[in-house]
Amino acid sequence: MTLATDVKAHVKLYDLHPPIDDFRAEALTGLMKQQKTISPKFLYDKSGAELFDAICTLDEYYLTRTEMAILQTYAHDIADLISDSVLIEFGSGSSQKIRILLDAIPRLQTYIALDISKQHLQESCLNLAEAYPLLETIAVCTDYTQPIDFPNIPSIDKKRKVGFFPGSSIGNLEPEAAIEFLKQTGQLLGPRGGLLIGVDLKKDRTILEPAYDDRQGISAAFALNLLTRMNRELGTDFNVDAFTYRAFYNPVGRIEMYIVSLIDQVVHLDDVEIPFWKGETLRTEYSYKYSLEEFRDLARAAGLQPNQVWTDPEQLFSVHYLSVDGGK
Numbered sequence: 001m002t003l004a005t006d007v008k009a010h011v012k013l014y015d016l017h018p019p020i021d022d023f024r025a026e027a028l029t030g031l032m033k034q035q036k037t038i039s040p041k042f043l044y045d046k047s048g049a050e051l052f053d054a055i056c057t058l059d060e061y062y063l064t065r066t067e068m069a070i071l072q073t074y075a076h077d078i079a080d081l082i083s084d085s086v087l088i089e090f091g092s093g094s095s096q097k098i099r100i101l102l103d104a105i106p107r108l109q110t111y112i113a114l115d116i117s118k119q120h121l122q123e124s125c126l127n128l129a130e131a132y133p134l135l136e137t138i139a140v141c142t143d144y145t146q147p148i149d150f151p152n153i154p155s156i157d158k159k160r161k162v163g164f165f166p167g168s169s170i171g172n173l174e175p176e177a178a179i180e181f182l183k184q185t186g187q188l189l190g191p192r193g194g195l196l197i198g199v200d201l202k203k204d205r206t207i208l209e210p211a212y213d214d215r216q217g218i219s220a221a222f223a224l225n226l227l228t229r230m231n232r233e234l235g236t237d238f239n240v241d242a243f244t245y246r247a248f249y250n251p252v253g254r255i256e257m258y259i260v261s262l263i264d265q266v267v268h269l270d271d272v273e274i275p276f277w278k279g280e281t282l283r284t285e286y287s288y289k290y291s292l293e294e295f296r297d298l299a300r301a302a303g304l305q306p307n308q309v310w311t312d313p314e315q316l317f318s319v320h321y322l323s324v325d326g327g328k
């Protein structure tokens, strides 16, 4: 069901948020697996979203500043490709990077932010709408990995649609799932559409690993916050102090992030007992890294056409523009 509410005169919120039972069911299934796993989409409650914003400002976390610098440097080239469209951002978070595009395309009329973290989405869209009062800002709280039952929004009906998927969040999906996501996104954007997507590049592990396990322990706090969230929302009894965090580069081409049990212990979810032995891991995230050609191949496998790509001088990060079906 679609519920549209005017949060403020110029932000419309469509709440398609998955019910709490989905979190319970996914957590239970993930915790019963041999390799315990919980999807990174559950990392972003209010505290998680704040901790992620703090990570983005860390020296070690080169991704945000590098991607923003690429967007700024090539804003006019990008504007040429996307200026006549409705922009749809996947995983909009604090809606900061979109401002670079909005500043380069003052005549852009409509921005649609999709995010699973409702409160953060609402606050970010309100801030954006205040800064860009002429922009039609629409917030859709949804899980973008599921087929999106996109609300009927008359003002975007016949318009060209361009997706914006920054932050290298595509790397959280395993390659097969990334292809499925890109296919689904191509269908959602429709003919003549495009997708502007930030993708982290392969590089030395001495740069990669500190980005995901910083000296101040913010990445660790971000991952461990998942346990606090489960205790609060699902009634689990994780003793957060009895777990730690680990991240490392696996040469198959991805950073792997885990919560690690410091002792033998048993955690409860409803009446289910979940044993952890000392050293056992709960995987919270993968972050795949792609060379330029590997990512272009992935896009082609999803039926999207690699069009332009921009990188920074040190080749740390890439921003690709992919065309959907005859789009520019």
Ligand SMILES: C[S@@+](CC[C@H](N)C(=O)[O-])C[C@H]1O[C@@H](n2cnc3c(N)ncnc32)[C@H](O)[C@@H]1O
Pocket (backbone or CB within 6 Å): 040, 041, 044, 049, 052, 056, 064, 090, 091, 092, 093, 094, 095, 097, 114, 115, 116, 117, 142, 143, 144, 145, 166, 167, 168, 169
């Ligand atoms: C890594 S942050 C990136 C935020 C921002 N786009 C950036 O580049 O800095 C991921 C964002 O996507 C949202 N998110 C994660 N998984 C999601 C999903 N499956 N569906 C919708 N939003 C999701 C999170 O709430 C968070 O705001």
